[in-house]
Amino acid sequence: MNAPAPTRIQKKNRAAILEAALDVFSTHGFRGATVDQIAAAAGLSKPNLLYYFPSKEAIHATLLERMLDTWLDPLRALDPRGEPMDEVLAYVARKLEMSRSYPRESRLFANEIIHGAPRIHQVLSTDLKELVDKKAALLLGWMDQGRLAPVDPHHLIFSIWSLTQHYADFNVQVHAVLGGPDIDPYPEAGAFLRTLFSRLLQPDD
Amino acid sequence: MNAPAPTRIQKKNRAAILEAALDVFSTHGFRGATVDQIAAAAGLSKPNLLYYFPSKEAIHATLLERMLDTWLDPLRALDPRGEPMDEVLAYVARKLEMSRSYPRESRLFANEIIHGAPRIHQVLSTDLKELVDKKAALLLGWMDQGRLAPVDPHHLIFSIWSLTQHYADFNVQVHAVLGGPDIDPYPEAGAFLRTLFSRLLQPDD
DNA sequence: CGTGAGTTTGACCAGTTGGTCAAATCAAAG
DNA sequence: CTTTGATTTGACCAACTGGTCAAACTCACG
Numbered sequence: 001m002n003a004p005a006p007t008r009i010q011k012k013n014r015a016a017i018l019e020a021a022l023d024v025f026s027t028h029g030f031r032g033a034t035v036d037q038i039a040a041a042a043g044l045s046k047p048n049l050l051y052y053f054p055s056k057e058a059i060h061a062t063l064l065e066r067m068l069d070t071w072l073d074p075l076r077a078l079d080p081r082g083e084p085m086d087e088v089l090a091y092v093a094r095k096l097e098m099s100r101s102y103p104r105e106s107r108l109f110a111n112e113i114i115h116g117a118p119r120i121h122q123v124l125s126t127d128l129k130e131l132v133d134k135k136a137a138l139l140l141g142w143m144d145q146g147r148l149a150p151v152d153p154h155h156l157i158f159s160i161w162s163l164t165q166h167y168a169d170f171n172v173q174v175h176a177v178l179g180g181p182d183i184d185p186y187p188e189a190g191a192f193l194r195t196l197f198s199r200l201l202q203p204d205d
Numbered sequence: 206m207n208a209p210a211p212t213r214i215q216k217k218n219r220a221a222i223l224e225a226a227l228d229v230f231s232t233h234g235f236r237g238a239t240v241d242q243i244a245a246a247a248g249l250s251k252p253n254l255l256y257y258f259p260s261k262e263a264i265h266a267t268l269l270e271r272m273l274d275t276w277l278d279p280l281r282a283l284d285p286r287g288e289p290m291d292e293v294l295a296y297v298a299r300k301l302e303m304s305r306s307y308p309r310e311s312r313l314f315a316n317e318i319i320h321g322a323p324r325i326h327q328v329l330s331t332d333l334k335e336l337v338d339k340k341a342a343l344l345l346g347w348m349d350q351g352r353l354a355p356v357d358p359h360h361l362i363f364s365i366w367s368l369t370q371h372y373a374d375f376n377v378q379v380h381a382v383l384g385g386p387d388i389d390p391y392p393e394a395g396a397f398l399r400t401l402f403s404r405l406l407q408p409d410d
Numbered sequence: 411c412g413t414g415a416g417t418t419t420g421a422c423c424a425g426t427t428g429g430t431c432a433a434a435t436c437a438a439a440g
Numbered sequence: 441c442t443t444t445g446a447t448t449t450g451a452c453c454a455a456c457t458g459g460t461c462a463a464a465c466t467c468a469c470g
Contacts, residue, residue, distance in 0.1 A: 031237035048418050107319055117377045124381035132382050155397035166367035172322045176329035177337050192360035199404045253448050
C-alpha cells in the first residue's frame with residue numbers, strides 16, 4: 001500500500017530538482033520559468049526531470065507546500081507563557097532571520113501572493129487566518145493586561161511580515177539604494193526593527 | 206522635427222492599451238501576460254494593438270517609466286521647512302493613499318523588483334538612490350536637532366515603503382486573513398501606521 | 411556474468427505566443 | 441464624391457514551451 005522506498009538516485013535527483021526549481025521559480029516566477037531552465041540547473045535533461053515530477057505545476061506545488069509550514073513556524077512559536085515584549089521581539093528576529101537565510105523561499109511566496117495566490121488562496125483563508133486570529137487574540141490579551149501598548153493586533157502582525165520580508169523580496173532595491181551588492185543590510189535592519197517594535201509596544205507605566 | 210500630433214483615435218487607443226496593459230501586467234506579471242490578453246482587454250485586435258506600440262516590451266517600458274515619477278512624488282514632497290513629525294506622517298499618509306488608489310501600479314512595480322528589476326535597475330541605483338540619500342540626510346538632520354527620535358533614516362524610509370505597499374501588493378493575503386473581500390483594511394491600517402510612526406519618532410523631551 | 415527494474419535521452423508533437431504583412435476599411439479634407 | 445492617409449484585420453510564421461514515447465543505457469543483485 002505504501003509508496004516504494006525511494007532509491008539513492010531518486011533522493012538525489014528529486015532534491016536537485018527542487019533546489020534548482022526554487023532558484024528558477026523565485027527569480028522568474030512560475031510563468032517565467034521554463035522546464036528546460038530548471039532541468040539544466042539541476043543537471044538533468046527535460047524528459048529526465050519529467051520522470052521525477054509529472055509536471056512543472058507539480059514541482060511548484062511541492063515547493064509551495066513544503067514552504068508554507070516552515071514559513072509559519074515562527075508565528076506558531078509565539079508563546080502565551082512568555083514575556084510579551086520578549087516574545088514579539090523574538091518573533092521579529094526569527095522572521096528577519098528567515099528572510100536572510102531563505103530569500104528565495106520568501107520571493108516564491110511573495111510572487112504567489114502578488115499574483116492573487118491562485119494555488120494557496122484556500123490555505124490562506126483557512127489555516128493561516130485561523131493561526132493569525134489565535135495569535136492576534138493572544139496579543140490583544142497582553143495589551144488588555146497592559147503588558148503591551150494597545151495597537152490593532154492584526155495590523156501588528158501584518159507589519160512584522162511586511163517589514164521583515166521586505167529585505168528578502170525587495171533586496172535588489174535595498175541594495176541599489178544602500179549602494180552596492182556588498183553591503184549587508186541585516187545588522188542595521190535588525191537594530192532598526194528592535195527599536196521600532198520596542199517603541200511601538202512599550203506600555204507607558 | 207517633432208513627432209506628428211496624435212490624432213483623436215491615437216490618443217484614445219493608446220490610453221486604452223496602457224490601461225488594459227496595466228491591468229494584465231499587474232495581475233499576471235510581464236511573462237505571464239499575453240499580447241492577446243491585453244488587446245482583448247483594450248477592445249482591439251492584436252495586430253491593431255501592435256500598430257500603436259511596437260512590442261509587448263515597449264508597452265511595459267512605457268508603463269514603468271510613466272509610473273516611476275508618480276511613485277516618487279510623495280517622497281519628493283517631504284519638505285525641509287515643515288514640522289518633522291507632520292512631514293513624516295503626511296508622507297506615510299500619501300504613500301498609503303497611493304497604495305489604496307493605485308494598487309495595480311504598486312504590484313507592477315513590486316513584480317519588477319522581485320524579479321531583479323532588470324529594466325529599472327539603473328534608475329534605482331542612480332535617481333532613486335540620490336533622492337533617498339538626500340531625504341535620509343534631511344531626516345538625520347531633524348534627528349540631530351532632537352526634533353525626531355533617532356533611528357537609521359534609510360531603514361526608516363524602507364519601513365514606510367514596505368508597510369504602505371504591503372496593503373496593495375499583498376492585498377489578497379490581507380483580505381484572506383481579515384476575512385473576506387468586503388472588508389476595507391485601509392482605515393485601520395492608516396490608524397495603525399500613524400500610531401506606529403508617532404511612537405517610533407516621538408522624541409522624548 | 412545475466413537480468414530485470416530503474417534511469418536517461420533523442421526525436422517528436424501540439425498548443426501558444428510575439429510579431430509580420432498585404433489587403434481591406436474608414437475618416438476627413440477638398 | 442473622391443482622394444489620401446490613418447486605421448483595422450485575417451492569415452500567416454517562426455520560435456518556444458510543456459509534455460510524450462519508444463528505445464537505449466545503467467546498476468544492483470542473485
